Structure formats: C-alpha cells, structure tokens
Amino acid sequence: MAKRIMLQGTGSDVGKTVLVAGLCRLMANRGVKVAPFKPQNMSNNAAVSDDGGEIGRAQWLQSMAARVPSSVHMNPVLLKPQSETGSQVVVQGKVAGQARGRDYQALKPKLMGAVLESFEQVSRGRDLVIVEGAGSPAEINLRAGDIANMGFATRAGVPVVLVGDIDRGGVMASLVGTHTILTDDDRRMISGYIINKFRGDVTLFDAGIDAIRGFTGWPCFGVVPWLRSAKRLPAEDSVVLERLTRANGRALKVAVPVLSRIANFDDLDPLAAEPEVDLVFVPAGEPIPDDAGLVIIPGSKATISDLADVRANGWDRDLQAHVRRGGHVIGICGGYQMLGQCVRDPHGIEGNVAELAGLGLLAVETEMAPEKTVRNSSARSAVFDVVLEGYEIHLGRTTGPDCASPMVLIDGRADGAVSPDGRVSGTYLHGLFASDAYRAALLKSFGIEAGGQNYRQSVDTALDDVAVELEAVLDPGWLDGLMP
Structure with a gap:
C-alpha cells in the first residue's frame, strides 16, 4: 500500500500548495511513484484534468510536479465561489449543483464516500501520496462532517504534518494553539510540523523550536525560507493579487x-x-x-x-x-x-x-x-x-x-x-x-520583442528548483521515511 502524508496549515495561505508541489517533484526526482491529492479545494482557478473533468489548478500543477497525468480523483471536491455565501459544487470533475455555505455543511458528510473512493484511486499503484489540507484543522466549528482536514485524516488514517507561516507572525502561538484546541484523537494524527516562509538567520529560531516542542511534543521537520523559485510558479489563491507590485515603467x-x-x-x-x-x-x-x-x-x-x-x-x-x-x-x-x-x-x-x-x-x-x-x-x-x-x-x-x-x-x-x-x-x-x-x-x-523564454519549461524548471531548495532544509530522516 502507498505511504501517505498530509500537509495541513495553521491557517489559509501558509504555502501548503507549493510545499506539496515541491515535495512531489523532490520524490519524483528520487524515483518515487508519487501523486498529489486534495480532498476539498475552494478555488475559481480550475483546470481540465487529463481524464476530462474539472480540478483545482493547484492539483494540476502538483500532478505536473509528480510527473503523472492529472485526474479528477486528485481533487474530488472542488468548490467554485459564485457569491459571498454560495458556491458551485464539482464532484469528481462534474458539476453536482450549487450550495450555500450552511447547506454545504450539511452536504459534506455525504461527500466523504466520493473523497475516499478517489483517494484509493489515486493511491493505486503509487509508492507515496502527498495530501494537501484546506484552511486549518483549528477551525473546530467546522469539524463535524469535515472532509478537508482532520475528518479526512482520521477516517483515512493519514499522518499529518502541520505547516505554520512565520512571515505573518504568531507562528508559535498558532502551532501551540492548534495543539491545544484539537481533540485527543485529532492531535494524535500530527507527527510534526514545518515552519514556512522564514527570513534571515534560521538559528535565531532554535529557541522557538525548543519552546514548541515543550508545549506540544512535536518535532520540527524543517524551517523553510522564502523559496526564491516559488514566484515562478502559478499562484492558486486570488489573495496574492492584493500583494502584487505596481507598474515598473516597462515598454x-x-x-x-x-x-x-x-x-x-x-x-x-x-x-x-x-x-x-x-x-x-x-x-x-x-x-x-x-x-x-x-x-x-x-x-x-x-x-x-x-x-x-x-x-x-x-x-x-x-x-x-x-x-x-x-x-x-x-x-x-x-x-x-x-x-x-x-x-x-x-x-x-x-x-x-x-x-x-x-x-x-x-x-x-x-x-x-x-x-x-x-x-x-x-x-x-x-x-x-x-x-x-x-x-x-x-x-x-x-x-x-x-x-x-x-x-x-x-x-x-x-x-x-x-x-x-x-x-x-x-x-x-x-x-x-x-x-x-x-x-x-x-x-x-x-x-515589443518577447523575452524568448519557453514558459512551460520555465515552470517545470521552477519545480525542480523548489525541490532542490526543500531538500536542503527539510529533515533528511523525515524525507527518507517517505521513501518506499
């Protein structure tokens, strides 16, 4: 059976998508038969999979990173927001209807069967499946019927690595706080954590790692700096549009x-x-x-x-x-x-x-x-x-x-x-x-003369570069443990 690991975030936009893509490429470069999976995604950035249905654009990129054909089963539930309170619901690549937020909470338990079916499809013939969560497991108000984070992890028996974004501040509190409010069963699923988007001298965070271990007992699997190559990858979340630079006086x-x-x-x-x-x-x-x-x-x-x-x-x-x-x-x-x-x-x-x-x-x-x-x-x-x-x-x-x-x-x-x-x-x-x-x-x-780059090749090269950056900073013992 394929090995399985799930990256969950202490919040949204902590960098899970890029980390999963980078890990998929890292493992593919090691000769591992790896595939990505995301039980539930909320995004209007969609792609058409190789088997002809809609999936999140991020899972399409992650399949490219894993060097495998993309499939609707890599993202069995895709929510495409149409209003402040409602979304189109796409299940295994096909539109299943529309649902308002409260209605969707009631619908989620009925979708777990499709999620687990797709997970088994993706796992078949693989050495490793790397799963991306959505939002945060700390949203305990949404825990009942959850299919995106701990609800999926506990049902499928997938160990979890938490990802914390140090750039936004409060990363120690977010990790320790997540540990504090999770139930015992959910907490037991977490095998460790990764600090993401670190700037400066990483040794300055050694005391932070010690403190987090003292509160949670969790090991740190690595402190990841701002990945220079990640900016060359397509962005999934429209939140990035709010941070784009203004004009630079080009032609x-x-x-x-x-x-x-x-x-x-x-x-x-x-x-x-x-x-x-x-x-x-x-x-x-x-x-x-x-x-x-x-x-x-x-x-x-x-x-x-x-x-x-x-x-x-x-x-x-x-x-x-x-x-x-x-x-x-x-x-x-x-x-x-x-x-x-x-x-x-x-x-x-x-x-x-x-x-x-x-x-x-x-x-x-x-x-x-x-x-x-x-x-x-x-x-x-x-x-x-x-x-x-x-x-x-x-x-x-x-x-x-x-x-x-x-x-x-x-x-x-x-x-x-x-x-x-x-x-x-x-x-x-x-x-x-x-x-x-x-x-x-x-x-x-x-x-104007174009820059002459091969865009698709540049994305593929960026995935290789992200993999190299991750291999240099993630715990080698943890990475070796993901190998078949």
Missing part, C-alpha cells in the same frame, strides 16, 4: 481589472514573466490606467454579477475611453462574454438577473445554458496564425456578427470574436498566453 502596460469572482487568473502569468511587460492588477475603486496599451478582462465565475461590478467601478467608462484612444482589449471566457451587447440568463443559472447589458465593445450576445463545456483543446490563432494549446471551462453560447471574425480556431472550430477595427477581441480559450509563439506575436504587434 507595455497591461491592465487587468480584478473582478470580484475572478477566475483562472493564472492565464496571465506568462505575460507577467515577460521582461518588457508591466502587468498591473487594478483593484476595485481604482481607475484603469490611461497609459495602458492593453486591457485584459479575465475569466469570471459569475459573469453577470462581475459585469455589474465593472459598471459600479466605472471601468466601463474607462474601457470606452481606452478604446477611443486606440487601446486594445482582450476578453477571456467570462471577460469575453462581458464585452458583448448583452448577457442573458433565462434559466437563472447565475442568479435572479435574467438579462444585463454588456459593455458593447463587440457585436455579440451571450446566453447562459445549463450544459457546461469542459475540455482540453488544441487551437490556432486566427489573428496571428500560430498554434495554441489551452482548455475551455464555461457555461453559455456567444453569437453575433463579430463571430464571423473569430479570435481562435479550436479543434478547427471558430471561437471568439474580433471587432472590425481589430482592437477588441475575445475567446473562450484559457491558456493562450502560455503559447510562446502567440505571446511573441502579440507583443510584436505592440512593437
């Missing part, structure tokens, strides 16, 4: 309005890596910079709601002025839908708004439909005539005069639209900027 400024339900924003990572591109995320309440050469409207999990927010922020007026100045706009998926004349939702899929006027920058209209398109796609840019690879995850069908000039051809099928003047375009295809040839052609249209 092309690309502005991205931060939608309330922004989805698949890792589409933009390849542009951010370009040396001559300033990728500026525009938060709510701030105008779109008038010196931007390109504005990208990203994907959205709630197109109609986010379209209303675009107007509330005044971004509709900013976009009209941007186009009048000769600026360009690209809409991806939900962003493409917003660029049209209207968005209709006759079946109430997104809520109780049946129709909302679009931004009017493309002569197209969108109607939401219950059937969801989820597929990996081979494509070609109709504008630049270069090969693309990407994926589609969307509800709705978009039609209209501007579709006669498609932005891309997906498996030979016309997709998207381009305005008659060529300045506004949109597509349902995610991942187009990851195409080195497309990205180079796009930047060349603005008079």
Whole structure:
C-alpha cells in the first residue's frame, strides 16, 4: 500500500500548495511513484484534468510536479465561489449543483464516500501520496462532517504534518494553539510540523523550536525560507493579487481589472514573466490606467454579477475611453462574454438577473445554458496564425456578427470574436498566453520583442528548483521515511 502524508496549515495561505508541489517533484526526482491529492479545494482557478473533468489548478500543477497525468480523483471536491455565501459544487470533475455555505455543511458528510473512493484511486499503484489540507484543522466549528482536514485524516488514517507561516507572525502561538484546541484523537494524527516562509538567520529560531516542542511534543521537520523559485510558479489563491507590485515603467502596460469572482487568473502569468511587460492588477475603486496599451478582462465565475461590478467601478467608462484612444482589449471566457451587447440568463443559472447589458465593445450576445463545456483543446490563432494549446471551462453560447471574425480556431472550430477595427477581441480559450509563439506575436504587434523564454519549461524548471531548495532544509530522516 502507498505511504501517505498530509500537509495541513495553521491557517489559509501558509504555502501548503507549493510545499506539496515541491515535495512531489523532490520524490519524483528520487524515483518515487508519487501523486498529489486534495480532498476539498475552494478555488475559481480550475483546470481540465487529463481524464476530462474539472480540478483545482493547484492539483494540476502538483500532478505536473509528480510527473503523472492529472485526474479528477486528485481533487474530488472542488468548490467554485459564485457569491459571498454560495458556491458551485464539482464532484469528481462534474458539476453536482450549487450550495450555500450552511447547506454545504450539511452536504459534506455525504461527500466523504466520493473523497475516499478517489483517494484509493489515486493511491493505486503509487509508492507515496502527498495530501494537501484546506484552511486549518483549528477551525473546530467546522469539524463535524469535515472532509478537508482532520475528518479526512482520521477516517483515512493519514499522518499529518502541520505547516505554520512565520512571515505573518504568531507562528508559535498558532502551532501551540492548534495543539491545544484539537481533540485527543485529532492531535494524535500530527507527527510534526514545518515552519514556512522564514527570513534571515534560521538559528535565531532554535529557541522557538525548543519552546514548541515543550508545549506540544512535536518535532520540527524543517524551517523553510522564502523559496526564491516559488514566484515562478502559478499562484492558486486570488489573495496574492492584493500583494502584487505596481507598474515598473516597462515598454507595455497591461491592465487587468480584478473582478470580484475572478477566475483562472493564472492565464496571465506568462505575460507577467515577460521582461518588457508591466502587468498591473487594478483593484476595485481604482481607475484603469490611461497609459495602458492593453486591457485584459479575465475569466469570471459569475459573469453577470462581475459585469455589474465593472459598471459600479466605472471601468466601463474607462474601457470606452481606452478604446477611443486606440487601446486594445482582450476578453477571456467570462471577460469575453462581458464585452458583448448583452448577457442573458433565462434559466437563472447565475442568479435572479435574467438579462444585463454588456459593455458593447463587440457585436455579440451571450446566453447562459445549463450544459457546461469542459475540455482540453488544441487551437490556432486566427489573428496571428500560430498554434495554441489551452482548455475551455464555461457555461453559455456567444453569437453575433463579430463571430464571423473569430479570435481562435479550436479543434478547427471558430471561437471568439474580433471587432472590425481589430482592437477588441475575445475567446473562450484559457491558456493562450502560455503559447510562446502567440505571446511573441502579440507583443510584436505592440512593437515589443518577447523575452524568448519557453514558459512551460520555465515552470517545470521552477519545480525542480523548489525541490532542490526543500531538500536542503527539510529533515533528511523525515524525507527518507517517505521513501518506499
């Protein structure tokens, strides 16, 4: 039977995703048959797995790190927030319905069977499965029916390593506090802990390690510094958008309005890596910079709601002025839908708004439909005539005069639209900027030379570099214990 270990955090955004990815690559490089698993993920950054369903983008990256095909079973429950209180529920890659927060708490125990089934599927034929928790086991108000942390660990018999983020402060209190409030059964599942995101001289924390052991009895499996290579990996959580740096005065400024339900924003990572591109995320309440050469409207999990927010922020007026100045706009998926004349939702899929006027920058209209398109796609840019690879995850069908000039051809099928003047375009295809040839052609249209990097290779190299950094700081005895 495969060995199993689970990384749980003392809170959200402590770095579990990168640590699991790094450990998967470290073990794969040692010849271990390893796979990632996350029982429950809440994210609008989704991917299409190799077996054709939706999973969290983080588990797709972790499967890449493990050098194994991605599967819906690596993330059997995916929650995609649509409002402040409700989410779409995806089970083993397929939409199972919608649930408000309180309703989902009642639904969770019914999902444990699917979670355990998927865990066994992922474990089959593996030497090691590395599991990522969600949130924190210290959220004891959610412990009943839990499938994401200790509820899963105790049911599946998986030992737990706690991850604490020292950069945010209070890491000793968070570890000791977690020990204090857990039940005896849950506490027994924890085999040790890792300190993450340390800055400076690690020996200064020796006394802290002694103190934590005195309170908890847990060993420390390593103090991990800020991983230099991690910034070259796609980010999963939109919380990172709040911390991105502002413009640096490069040749092309690309502005991205931060939608309330922004989805698949890792589409933009390849542009951010370009040396001559300033990728500026525009938060709510701030105008779109008038010196931007390109504005990208990203994907959205709630197109109609986010379209209303675009107007509330005044971004509709900013976009009209941007186009009048000769600026360009690209809409991806939900962003493409917003660029049209209207968005209709006759079946109430997104809520109780049946129709909302679009931004009017493309002569197209969108109607939401219950059937969801989820597929990996081979494509070609109709504008630049270069090969693309990407994926589609969307509800709705978009039609209209501007579709006669498609932005891309997906498996030979016309997709998207381009305005008659060529300045506004949109597509349902995610991942187009990851195409080195497309990205180079796009930047060349603005008079800029691309950096020449192979983006996908750069991510793979970053995973190797993260693995090397982790191997240097994690306890070698603990790492050896994970080997078959």
